[in-house]
Amino acid sequence: MRVEDELVVIPSESQQFRSIIECNELCECQISQCLNRRVQYGPRQKLEVFESSLYKSKGLRTTAYIPRGAFICEYAGELLTPSEAQRRIKIIDESCQMNYILCLYEHSKTRLITIVDPSKRGNIGRYLNHSCQPNCKILPVRTNCPIPKIGIFAKRDIFANEELCFHYAGEDNYNGMLNGKPCLCGSIHCNGFIPNTEI
Numbered sequence: 001m002r003v004e005d006e007l008v009v010i011p012s013e014s015q016q017f018r019s020i021i022e023c024n025e026l027c028e029c030q031i032s033q034c035l036n037r038r039v040q041y042g043p044r045q046k047l048e049v050f051e052s053s054l055y056k057s058k059g060l061r062t063t064a065y066i067p068r069g070a071f072i073c074e075y076a077g078e079l080l081t082p083s084e085a086q087r088r089i090k091i092i093d094e095s096c097q098m099n100y101i102l103c104l105y106e107h108s109k110t111r112l113i114t115i116v117d118p119s120k121r122g123n124i125g126r127y128l129n130h131s132c133q134p135n136c137k138i139l140p141v142r143t144n145c146p147i148p149k150i151g152i153f154a155k156r157d158i159f160a161n162e163e164l165c166f167h168y169a170g171e172d173n174y175n176g177m178l179n180g181k182p183c184l185c186g187s188i189h190c191n192g193f194i195p196n197t198e199i
């Protein structure tokens with residue numbers, strides 16, 4: 001895929017997308033011409049897991065330019081119920097392990113929650129670290145199923161060798177709970193702590 005063919009989901013500062021519905025097998029569009037199918041084709045190329053000196057653990061970086069709004073990869077993993085997530089988080093906290101469980105909230109008439117745990121089954125999305133001033137953001141993306149995939153998109157133009165990171169609590173609805181581990185993101189806007197997974 002050429003850069004100019006990419007699905008760009010953030011066309012302007014004023015127009016904010018909250019979720020994406022991709023074309024699917026029920027659409028009458030021409031698949032070869034359709035620009036509304038990106039997440040369903042999998043992660044972009046030139047992503048690399050590396051030892052991040054900033055975060056003192058593994059991270060994910062790009063070895064090529066990524067334009068603002070482009071899809072990077074899915075945060076893929078096992079889907080959990082809230083009670084199973086709470087059970088696993090208790091074990092993680094008690095044994096001081098890394099926490100990979102991500103809760104995505106969508107607010108409509110009711111609150112939808114999607115909980116993903118990539119710690120045992122997942123993809124490279126699990127290596128993105130948290131930053132208080134991130135270069136990526138997450139969005140719910142529906143393809144053939146009402147349960148959304150968690151898509152990771154470039155929040156700005158990203159250059160080769162930059163580490164990819166997103167705000168674990170979502171910047172828009174950050175609730176100010178700072179009970180997590182100390183944050184190593186190094187941003188001048190750092191809140192001091194990684195946001196807790198709230199269920």
Ligand SMILES: C[S@@+](CC[C@H](N)C(=O)[O-])C[C@H]1O[C@@H](n2cnc3c(N)ncnc32)[C@H](O)[C@@H]1O
Nearest residue numbers: 057058098099100126127128129130183184185
């Ligand atoms: C989803 S994993 C990210 C990948 C992880 N660094 C690894 O080596 O597999 C989340 C874990 O990474 C670490 N981490 C992520 N963001 C961090 C940050 N801003 N400051 C300190 N540690 C962070 C924490 O241990 C957290 O539980």
